[in-house]
Amino acid sequence: MNARIRVLGFLLASSALSAVQADERAPLTYDRIDLSSEAQGEVQNDILVAMLSSEMEGPKAAALAVEVNKTIAKAVDRIKQVPEIKVQTLGYQTSPVYQKERISGWRVKQSIRLESLDAGKLGGLLGELQQQLHLESVGYETSPQKRKEAEDGLIKEALGAFRQRAELVTRELGRSRYRIVALRVDTGGPPVRPMALGMRAMAVEAAAPVPIEAGTQKVEVNVSGTVELQLN
Known part of the structure; x- marks a missing residue:
């Protein structure tokens, strides 16, 4: 019994010493x-940023894709003539058009993103591009x-x-x-x-810069x- 008490006392003393040392280190x-x-x-x-798209509907998706690709390619070629403007092609979408719960045709869409530090040149080009493309959004970033x-x-x-x-x-x-x-x-x-x-901004005439x-x-x-x- 005494041996057990001595062992228990030693363990308690060791625990107390460890706690004190831990407090000193903390x-x-x-x-x-x-x-x-x-x-x-x-x-x-x-930085002026604009999003434009070409979208067409019809009975054959393949034929629509050809026309949309041509429109986007023509626009990209035109944009590349202005080195101050960066252009990026975005998502390409093909989706069915329903009528009375049945597929009646297809819709094909592709978008491009333009940005430039020269707002005057990009604004003027947007007026020109609206002859073939839909202007979805325009705004500024830093x-x-x-x-x-x-x-x-x-x-x-x-x-x-x-x-x-x-x-x-x-x-x-x-x-x-x-x-x-x-x-x-x-x-x-x-x-x-x-x-x-x-609606007011969307009604800008083709050759006019976007304000x-x-x-x-x-x-x-x-x-x-x-x-x-x-x-x-």
């Missing part, structure tokens, strides 16, 4: 405060380089605000200094998508982190 987390700051701004949209430049400036602003708050809290709580133990920087803001055109304003896009930077206050 980092101290008192006097830590969570802070956050943000900075907002606007960046000018600079180029990655322009957005990055705006975000870099806002990061500096948000970090400056974070430091000011940390210094304010340190002074008000009677401490001499602080150190940052964790920091997170998030950039955001909704992307601007090409907008669907209304649209570039506008701006909201950019946000959020900084959050934890500071530890120190006495000395």
Whole structure:
């Protein structure tokens, strides 16, 4: 019995010592405060993006495909004559047309995406392309380089605000200094998508440029982190 008691006492003492050592190794987390700051701004949209398509219906899908391909190929050749405009062919769709629950024909559609930093040239070309293609949407986006430049400036602003708050809290709580133990920087803001055109915009005459304003896009930077206050 005594031997069992001695063994049990040894185990309890070992556990207590291990707990103390673990506490000594664990980092101290008192006097830590969570802070956050943000900075907002606007960046000018600079890339005009347009979506166009060729769509036909008829009794034979193969014949429709030939005509749609010809129309798209002709449009792509024309677009490539303007080096400032990028063009990309998108999804090709063939779907049945029903009448009284029976297939009465077929619908074939293919789309292309155009983008350019030169809004004047793309707007003028869109007026020309509408003679053969359906203009589905047009709108502005911000180029990655322009957005990055705006975000870099806002990061500096948000970090400056974070430091000011940390210094304010340190002074008000009677401490001499602080150190940052964790920091997170998030950039955001909704992307601007090409907008669907209304009836008024769709009625633009063939040779006329498409009227649209570039506008701006909201950019946000959020900084959050934890500071530890120190006495000395």
